[in-house]
Amino acid sequence: MNTILTVENLGKSFKDKQIISNISFEVKQGEIMAILGPNGAGKSTTIRNIMGIMYPDEGKVMFPNAYNHSIPKNKIGYLPEERGLYKNVKVMDILLYLAELKDYPLDRAKQRALDYLKKFDLEGKEKVSVEELSKGMGQKVQFIASIIHEPELLILDEPFSGLDPVSQELFKQEIRQLAQHGTAILLSSHQMNLVEEMADRLFMIHHGKKVIYGDMDTVKTEYANFKCTIHGKNDRYELEGLPYVQRVEQVNNQHILYLDKEVDPVKWLKQLPDHLDVQELTLDRISLHEIFIDIATDKQVLQRAGEKHA
Structure with missing residues (x-):
């Protein structure tokens, strides 16, 4: 699989506080890569550096298929944790506006918008203003906005937050389908059961540093097996x-x-x-949830490969 994103030795500080240090990982075409960590671990800072919202003090963010490896913003989709669409704008208008910002053909964007609105049980809502939608409906619209331009890399920050079980399942199916069609997906979520179910690989940060990086099976076999x-x-x-x-x-x-x-x-x-x-x-x-809790709380009670307890 082609590498879509390379993060190399990333470091960022605010005033005298180091937020992330020596962060390195890759995201490949067609894979779901999870980036995990407790609150304050540095996930959001890492994502913002990838998006070019802020710039690292150290290291590089590279897109190997892009010109000069720079951030190809028209080929990235981003669903931020802090949701925010213009409330007094109609659903179709906001989707087409965001597609136009990505230089995506408007006729194709309109058809994709109609298809996704139908798929997400929002058919007939294209002329409704965003402020009239429920929270769940608004989240679906924002998800559509993040993928309407067929991005090569899709960054999802807490995409399941606030969704009912039916909508969660719908999102899971769509995310898997996008990956199967070649989209590289960087997924950040605190819902460990969903991450364990979906992710091919994961990168876990704690105190701004890497603590786990690898495919799901390898990560789990580093701890007590059963x-x-x-x-x-x-x-x-x-x-x-x-x-x-x-x-x-x-x-x-x-x-x-x-x-x-x-x-x-x-x-x-x-x-x-x-x-x-x-x-x-x-x-x-051992579940990913237990591994996460063990690391996030610094308990260090789970057994890693090759370790024995007296």
Whole structure:
């Protein structure tokens, strides 16, 4: 896959405070790349440097297919976290206006707008002013505005915020379809379940620095491979003494057993004591949500590849 965006050793400070330092990653054609981090980690600063809204003190933002590797603003779509469309303008007028700013043919833009309004259940709303739309409808219109000009790179900052489950599913389907047709997508979201479901690769920032970068499977295998959740009245100390159990968390009659890297899950399950009270049992891998919480709160309790706990 062709590289659409390269961020190289990016650094930015405000007064005496370093916001991001030595940030480097790539976004490739047709992939969904997630950029994650807790509030204040430097995600928005990174995105604003990519967009040319601000300029880095150090490093480069390069678009290999663009003239002089400079920012090809007519080939970038951007859905900002802070939504903002002209409230007293009609939906079709604002979509065509934003398409014109990107030097996109207006006849094609109008047809694409009508197609997307229909797809997003907004058919007949083209002559309605933005201020008459519900919050969810307005978000759909702004999403359409970010893709109407067929961008090569689409930057989505919290695209699912405030959407109902049906609209979330619609956005997910459209984002996947855009990637399948070659759009490079940089996705920022705090909804880890959606990121884990959609992203091909991820880049996580904490305190302005890279802490994770790689494809989803590789990232997850850097941590404790499996966890087992058992619902039932059991002795925590007995569970802690089972082979390959790294640690146990208990909430009432639920115990979560975090297992060592070397465990064979099938053999391990067969070795569980017969007398255990098992009302419900699940065995799965550490979620991206748990990895995020561990890093964002500096707990450092999850096991990385090659590490052992005494």
